[in-house]
Amino acid sequence: MKITKPTVLLNWPVAKANLQRMTARADRHGLLLRPHFKTPQSNAIGQRCRAMGIRAITCSSVSMAGYFAAGGWEDITVAFPVNTREVESINELAKKSKLNLLAVNPVSLELLAAKLSSKVGIFIKIDVGTHRTGIAPDSADIEKCLAVLDASEMMDFKGFLAHAGQSYAARSVGEILGVHRSSTAILRKLKKKYQSRYPGLLLSTGDTPTCSMAENWEGIDEIRCGNFIFYDLMQVQIGCCQMEDIAVALACPVVAKNAERQEVLIYGGGIHLSKDRMDWDGETVFGLPVLLNRNGWEMPEVGCYVKSVSQEHGILKCTPSFFEKMEIGGLVGVLPVHSCMMVDLAHFYLTLEGKVLEKM
Amino acid sequence: MKITKPTVLLNWPVAKANLQRMTARADRHGLLLRPHFKTPQSNAIGQRCRAMGIRAITCSSVSMAGYFAAGGWEDITVAFPVNTREVESINELAKKSKLNLLAVNPVSLELLAAKLSSKVGIFIKIDVGTHRTGIAPDSADIEKCLAVLDASEMMDFKGFLAHAGQSYAARSVGEILGVHRSSTAILRKLKKKYQSRYPGLLLSTGDTPTCSMAENWEGIDEIRCGNFIFYDLMQVQIGCCQMEDIAVALACPVVAKNAERQEVLIYGGGIHLSKDRMDWDGETVFGLPVLLNRNGWEMPEVGCYVKSVSQEHGILKCTPSFFEKMEIGGLVGVLPVHSCMMVDLAHFYLTLEGKVLEKM
Numbered sequence: 025m026k027i028t029k030p031t032v033l034l035n036w037p038v039a040k041a042n043l044q045r046m047t048a049r050a051d052r053h054g055l056l057l058r059p060h061f062k063t064p065q066s067n068a069i070g071q072r073c074r075a076m077g078i079r080a081i082t083c084s085s086v087s088m089a090g091y092f093a094a095g096g097w098e099d100i101t102v103a104f105p106v107n108t109r110e111v112e113s114i115n116e117l118a119k120k121s122k123l124n125l126l127a128v129n130p131v132s133l134e135l136l137a138a139k140l141s142s143k144v145g146i147f148i149k150i151d152v153g154t155h156r157t158g159i160a161p162d163s164a165d166i167e168k169c170l171a172v173l174d175a176s177e178m179m180d181f182k183g184f185l186a187h188a189g190q191s192y193a194a195r196s197v198g199e200i201l202g203v204h205r206s207s208t209a210i211l212r213k214l215k216k217k218y219q220s221r222y223p224g225l226l227l228s229t230g231d232t233p234t235c236s237m238a239e240n241w242e243g244i245d246e247i248r249c250g251n252f253i254f255y256d257l258m259q260v261q262i263g264c265c266q267m268e269d270i271a272v273a274l275a276c277p278v279v280a281k282n283a284e285r286q287e288v289l290i291y292g293g294g295i296h297l298s299k300d301r302m303d304w305d306g307e308t309v310f311g312l313p314v315l316l317n318r319n320g321w322e323m324p325e326v327g328c329y330v331k332s333v334s335q336e337h338g339i340l341k342c343t344p345s346f347f348e349k350m351e352i353g354g355l356v357g358v359l360p361v362h363s364c365m366m367v368d369l370a371h372f373y374l375t376l377e378g379k380v381l382e383k384m
Numbered sequence: 385m386k387i388t389k390p391t392v393l394l395n396w397p398v399a400k401a402n403l404q405r406m407t408a409r410a411d412r413h414g415l416l417l418r419p420h421f422k423t424p425q426s427n428a429i430g431q432r433c434r435a436m437g438i439r440a441i442t443c444s445s446v447s448m449a450g451y452f453a454a455g456g457w458e459d460i461t462v463a464f465p466v467n468t469r470e471v472e473s474i475n476e477l478a479k480k481s482k483l484n485l486l487a488v489n490p491v492s493l494e495l496l497a498a499k500l501s502s503k504v505g506i507f508i509k510i511d512v513g514t515h516r517t518g519i520a521p522d523s524a525d526i527e528k529c530l531a532v533l534d535a536s537e538m539m540d541f542k543g544f545l546a547h548a549g550q551s552y553a554a555r556s557v558g559e560i561l562g563v564h565r566s567s568t569a570i571l572r573k574l575k576k577k578y579q580s581r582y583p584g585l586l587l588s589t590g591d592t593p594t595c596s597m598a599e600n601w602e603g604i605d606e607i608r609c610g611n612f613i614f615y616d617l618m619q620v621q622i623g624c625c626q627m628e629d630i631a632v633a634l635a636c637p638v639v640a641k642n643a644e645r646q647e648v649l650i651y652g653g654g655i656h657l658s659k660d661r662m663d664w665d666g667e668t669v670f671g672l673p674v675l676l677n678r679n680g681w682e683m684p685e686v687g688c689y690v691k692s693v694s695q696e697h698g699i700l701k702c703t704p705s706f707f708e709k710m711e712i713g714g715l716v717g718v719l720p721v722h723s724c725m726m727v728d729l730a731h732f733y734l735t736l737e738g739k740v741l742e743k744m
Contacts, residue, residue, distance in 0.1 A: 028469040029447065062695055084696045085651075087389065104696050107637045107651045108713045109388040128640045128649070131712045156697060157640055157649045189694070277467045280488045280517055289488070289517045291445075291467045295728050299659040334549070335422060335724060336444045336464050337516060352491045353468045364695060368655050 025378055027355060030296040031275045032366065034373040034381065035320045036072070039253050039271035043076055046235065046252050053241040058082050058101060058228070060250025063364045066373065067095035068381035069253075082230075082248040086110045086117065091384045093121045101228070102126065103185070103248060105149060105157055108135040118142035124182055128157055130168035133179070140178035147185035147228060150214065152207035154189035161210045183226030183245070184214050191233035197263055204234040212243040236264035256363040257312060258302055273314060273321050273357040274366060275374075276338065278350050287331070288313075288340040288350045292358060294333045298365035304329060311358040313340045315349060320376050321357040330358055385738055387715055390656040391635045392726065394733040394741065395680045396432070399613050399631035403436055406595065406612050413601040418442050418461060418588070420610025423724045426733065427455035428741035429613075442608040446470045446477065451744045453481045461588070462486065463545070463608060465509060465517055468495040478502035484542055488517055490528040493539070500538035507545035507588060510574065512567035514549035521570045543586030543605070544574050551593035557623050564594040572603040596624035616723035617672060618662055633674060633681050633717035634726060635734075636698065638710050647691070648673075648700040648710045652718060654693045658725035664689060671718040673700045675709060680736050681717040690718055 043059075050057035061070060062084035070081070070092060080099040083089040089100045090113065101124035106114075114136075117123055124145035127133050133146070148169050151158030159165045173181045188207035194200045211227045219225055230248035236259075241247075254272045255265040276292030290313075301310050311330040314321040331341040338358070342350065350356060360366040367373075373381040403419075410417035421430060422444035430441070430452060440459040443449040449460045450473065461484035466474075474496075477483055484505035487493050493506070508529050511518030519525045533541045548567035554560045571587045579585055590608035596619075601607075614632045615625040636652030650673075661670050671690040674681040691701040698718070702710065710716060720726040727733075733741040 026469070028467070028473070029445075085389075104651070105639045105649060107388070107639050109386070109637045109715075113388070129712065132639070135713050155645070156692070156694070156699060157642075277469045279465045279467050279492070282517075285515070289465060291464070294658065294660075294725060298654065299725070300654075332516070334516070335728070339516060352489065353495050355469075365654060365659070368695070 025374060025380065027275050027374070028277070030277075030292040032370040032373050033273050033275050033320070033357065034375050035271045036375050038269060039069075040072070040076070042252050042255060042269055042271060043073060046249065047076060047078075049235070050247060055241055055244060056080060056246040058246050058248050059253065060084070060103065060230070060248050061092060062088060063250035063253050063367065065367060065384040066381055067092065069373070070095055070097065082250065086113045088384060089117055089121070089123065093117055098122055100124070101147070101248070103187070106132050106136060108132050108139070111136060111139040114144065115141045118144050126185060127169050128159055129165060130172050133169055133172040137172055137176045137179065140176075143178055143180065145182040146173055146179045147182050150184050150186045150210060152186040152188050152210045153203070154187060156189060158186065161214060181222055181225065183222075183228065184211055185228040186211055188229060188231050188234055191231045192258070192262065194233060194262055197237055200233045200237045200262065200264065204238040204240070207234070208240070208242070208244060215243055232259060233262050233264045251364055254363040254367070256360045257304065258362055261302065261304065267323050270359050270363070272363050272367060273359050274311070275316060275355050275357055278352055278354045278356055281347065281350055281352060283347070286342050286344065286347050288342055288347065288356070290338040290340060290356060290358070291336060292338045293336040295335055296366070296369055297330070297333055297338065297358060297360060298362065298369060299333060300360075300362040300365050302361045307331070309361065310338070311360055313342070313346070314357040314359055316355055316357045324359060385734060385740065387635050387734070388637070390637075390652040392730040392733050393633050393635050393680070393717065394735050395631045396735050398629060399429075400432070400436070402612055402615060402629055402631060403433060406609065407436060407438070409595070410607060415601055415604060416440060416606040418606050418608050419613065420444070420463065420590070420608050421452060422448060423610035423613050423727065425727060425744040426741055427452065429733070430455055430457065442610065446473045448744060449477055449481070449483065453477055458482055460484070461507070461608070463547070466492050466496060468492050468499075471496060471499040474504065475501045478504050486545060487529050488519055489525060490532050493529055493532040497532055497536045497539065500536075503538055503540065505542040506533055506539045507542050510544050510546045510570060512546040512548050512570045513563070514547060516549060518546065521574060541582055541585065543582075543588065544571055545588040546571055548589060548591050548594055551591045552618070552622065554593060554622055557597055560593045560597045560622065560624065564598040564600070567594070568600070568602070568604060575603055592619060593622050593624045611724055614723040614727070616720045617664065618722055621662065621664065627683050630719050630723070632723050632727060633719050634671070635676060635715050635717055638712055638714045638716055641707065641710055641712060643707070646702050646704065646707050648702055648707065648716070650698040650700060650716060650718070651696060652698040653696040655695055656726070656729055657690070657693055657698065657718060657720060658722065658729060659693060660720075660722040660725050662721045667691070669721065670698070671720055673702070673706070674717040674719055676715055676717045684719060
């Protein structure tokens with residue numbers, strides 16, 4: 025396939041190695057790996073994961089769960105606080121699959137209880153410090169939620185779930201482990217408090233940074249990380265992967281060169297890379313350009329970065345040597361700041377062997 | 385249609401008024417309005433524009449031009465520097481439609497000349513101060529491009545084209561007019577220099593800020609603004625529309641409330657709103673929440689804003705009165721920072737009358 029437009033390249037051997045490493049970590053710690061498929065969003069990649077032994081997945085929306093259920097997945101957690109306006113789709117889905125939903129307040133659970141026609145599992149989401157969503161661990165809302173669950177025939181209480189998203193602000197292994205210690209301690213305390221009343225209750229957690237780095241998983245039953253499948257520059261910066269572990273890059277046509285500014289215009293902008301940005305080596309960057317080769321891509325060159333993106337335009341700031349290598353009519357790769365967002369915008373993947381893999 | 389997921393609401397009467405105002409401005413100044421359809425990306429809205437007399441359009445990619453050509457548009461400018469890797473699609477398209485492309489260097493034109501099988505028009509894109517792309521007005525590349533065009537049977541030189549994107553950094557009418565004066569002066573100078581050699585050469589410009597505010601269009605033939613159809617918070621901040629002129633909002637399910645933080649969790653995140661952000665009243669915001677009503681939406685309340693977005697989550701920071709009005713299981717609207725990016729992420733529009741309008 026000739027690449028004519030911005031195209032997500034997938035280095036499957038790298039992604040596979042990332043998956044194998046995380047699977048081995050999960051096995052070592054007795055954890056169920058329930059990867060978050062909001063990252064790959066692809067049944068084609070899902071099949072490859074299944075071949076590696078993965079049986080349970082996480083999704084970020086009911087629509088996504090529907091896509092993967094159609095692809096044969098039968099054990100799905102929608103890790104987004106339940107949106108009761110979607111109860112009809114939830115009922116449809118729960119008829120066919122083992123479906124777990126998230127509660128963050130008793131109000132949604134009561135609305136749900138009134139309209140559910142199929143059984144679902146419910147995790148109570150705990151705010152372990154991200155302060156984005158979830159119930160505070162000492163809030164009376166936990167008991168209120170449990171009261172609704174106890175009274176319902178359609179909802180099974182599964183346990184407590186958390187996303188320690190503050191790990192994304194970490195910039196060292198020490199900081200990641202600090203987040204992990206405090207967030208898992210909160211969950212363990214809840215397990216201790218409730219496990220006699222709810223034997224078998226589960227603890228589920230799993231942002232990519234802590235899952236990549238932490239070794240103490242006492243009391244935790246399941247991890248739900250997703251980004252680790254592809255990783256990205258953000259994860260390199262946090263310190264939980266190497267540049268070589270990034271499994272996706274955007275191949276972009278080179279459209280123009282400006283010698284005076286040592287800048288290159290690529291076809292590849294905010295609707296391809298997203299507008300996620302980060303500080304990198306003193307600059308605000310929207311990605312790092314890489315030379316493409318037969319085996320994928322080379323590592324980025326110091327001093328080169330995606331300086332700006334508009335709707336379809338991307339501007340690369342280049343070193344003289346990188347600038348020289350850019351050819352109008354050729355291609356250049358871009359490593360993403362945030363792979364989940366870049367992949368969300370793509371219509372398919374192209375593997376390095378030239379295979380097109382479908383996407384949601 | 386019951387809204388269950390993040391959904392772009394279109395207030396067509398407002399969009400229509402925006403179109404009528406711009407059409408009247410174009411008429412008054414003797415300009416061809418060739419609206420940029422990268423904003424609406426919809427043949428359904430395109431038909432409504434056609435009913436208002438619009439016959440020529442701008443697109444930001446060859447794929448988009450293909451979509452609109454299939455919708456019956458026969459005069460299309462792709463306002464992105466030509467990507468020669470797409471020459472096959474260009475040939476297909478140019479067979480059916482009057483197609484104009486942009487040149488920013490002689491190299492692309494030579495590559496194109498070798499492979500074109502259908503006639504296209506070529507605008508030379510001039511950098512009038514944005515420094516994103518385009519040829520500097522005093523560069524020898526202009527003559528080099530003209531030499532390639534003169535020698536080609538397949539390429540017609542149409543004139544000079546610019547996008548004064550630096551107007552987006554303006555924060556007052558005075559600043560917008562300053563950008564307009566300097567950028568149009570550059571184009572006029574080129575017209576003066578080349579019009580005896582190329583009688584009938586056109587000058588095309590058209591970012592939304594200058595098109596909305598400027599009154600001196602001497603020498604300019606065509607405007608290509610697009611964002612004005614919907615406007616957004618960025619345009620309100622620049623000073624070229626009122627809050628009431630914004631024609632799109634994202635309707636989002638309300639999922640949870642946190643009384644302590646006076647925050648509301650909505651289903652509506654970076655994959656719906658994009659991650660475009662702006663400074664607004666002292667805060668970094670990803671949009672402004674608005675109450676929905678039968679006639680669309682109310683104006684935003686001071687002190688309320690979208691504080692953060694992740695993949696599917698949005699967090700609203702609320703005043704006590706706004707917080708009280710938020711109901712779990714209900715809906716809230718979000719006015720976008722950048723309507724083009726938000727609309728790009730949508731699958732369809734829902735008009736206030738409940739009609740679903742297709743999108744690319």
